[in-house]
Amino acid sequence: MCALLLFVKLNGPLSSYVDAIKQGQASATYRLNIAADNFSRSLRETIEKEAVKRRIAPIDARMDRIWKAIPGYNGLEIDVEQTYRLMRDAPEHAPIRYVYREVPPTIGLDELGPEPIYKGNPNKPMVALMINVAWGNEYLESMLKTLEKENVKATFFLDGSWLKKNTDAARLIQSFGHELSNHAYSHPDMSKLDRQSAYNQIAKTEALLKSTLGVSNKWFAPPSGDFNKTTIEVAAEQGLKTVLWTLDTVDWQHPQAASIVRKIRTRVEPGSLILMHPTDSSSEALPGMIAAIKQKGLSLGTVSETLSSKRISLVEAAQ
Numbered sequence: 001m002c003a004l005l006l007f008v009k010l011n012g013p014l015s016s017y018v019d020a021i022k023q024g025q026a027s028a029t030y031r032l033n034i035a036a037d038n039f040s041r042s043l044r045e046t047i048e049k050e051a052v053k054r055r056i057a058p059i060d061a062r063m064d065r066i067w068k069a070i071p072g073y074n075g076l077e078i079d080v081e082q083t084y085r086l087m088r089d090a091p092e093h094a095p096i097r098y099v100y101r102e103v104p105p106t107i108g109l110d111e112l113g114p115e116p117i118y119k120g121n122p123n124k125p126m127v128a129l130m131i132n133v134a135w136g137n138e139y140l141e142s143m144l145k146t147l148e149k150e151n152v153k154a155t156f157f158l159d160g161s162w163l164k165k166n167t168d169a170a171r172l173i174q175s176f177g178h179e180l181s182n183h184a185y186s187h188p189d190m191s192k193l194d195r196q197s198a199y200n201q202i203a204k205t206e207a208l209l210k211s212t213l214g215v216s217n218k219w220f221a222p223p224s225g226d227f228n229k230t231t232i233e234v235a236a237e238q239g240l241k242t243v244l245w246t247l248d249t250v251d252w253q254h255p256q257a258a259s260i261v262r263k264i265r266t267r268v269e270p271g272s273l274i275l276m277h278p279t280d281s282s283s284e285a286l287p288g289m290i291a292a293i294k295q296k297g298l299s300l301g302t303v304s305e306t307l308s309s310k311r312i313s314l315v316e317a318a319q
Helices: 014-054 080-087 137-149 160-165 167-175 195-213 229-237 257-267 280-295 303-307
Strands: 062-064 068-070 075-078 097-103 126-133 155-158 179-182 273-276 299-301 316-318
Touching: 014 075, 014 080, 014 097, 080 097, 126 280, 126 303, 137 167, 137 280, 155 160, 160 167, 160 195, 167 179, 167 195, 179 195, 179 303, 195 229, 257 280, 273 280, 280 299, 299 303
Parallel strands: 126 155, 126 273, 126 299, 155 179
Antiparallel strands: 062 068, 075 097, 097 316
């Protein structure tokens, strides 16, 4: 084995060379720290400037002269701190992946008090199918299959007397993941009832929804769209908001399916609540209705999803 010896001629004490090396290392470390600080400062400044430019202000719930209570809509802003934490260890020239968060409105539906709701916020590109069920079992299964095929969840408003007689059918609807809500007990004209009778119509169905299906509900759809101030108040006393519709298929008159699809294609817009029943017309029209809605770039959700102030999706992406 050979050993290689390296002789270096020093022009001064060894300690001075060691000190020079240490000073050079310290200087390099200092320069790296300065560069890192400058990068961090620049990164945060860039994120803060983008946060100002990209912020979307929330929209408060409001009362409309025609449509009554209109839900609010969450705003959207860059989470500066989360974005900075995500990017501070990334390569210097990597594109910034902005992390967003929703900003709730100051005024929500609850702040408007007991008021009827006919549609969602027009800035939210979502619509809901409201399927009122008091009869028409023979078309339920075909409609459920269409909804499943199209990956659409609807809200079924159940008449209490129907629910009591058709528990298995109601459980079938529930098994597909649809929202179940209150459609009174015996399909009365709610405006013609005294306060106690109106309260009982809602309460009986609400009790059935909870005891039979385990549903925790928050919506009441008055039969035939008939209601008065008392109706809204007694629903609110039970924790329910009164919801009606924006577009009516009028399917109980058994129109041609094509005419229903044409109506939806022509008139549907962000926030629309579309009234249906389990009829032959709606069963046949349903695939075309869903296609027409999607072609307009609108999503389909339940009534709860459509009337929520939440945005359809929360963004965290490179832009």
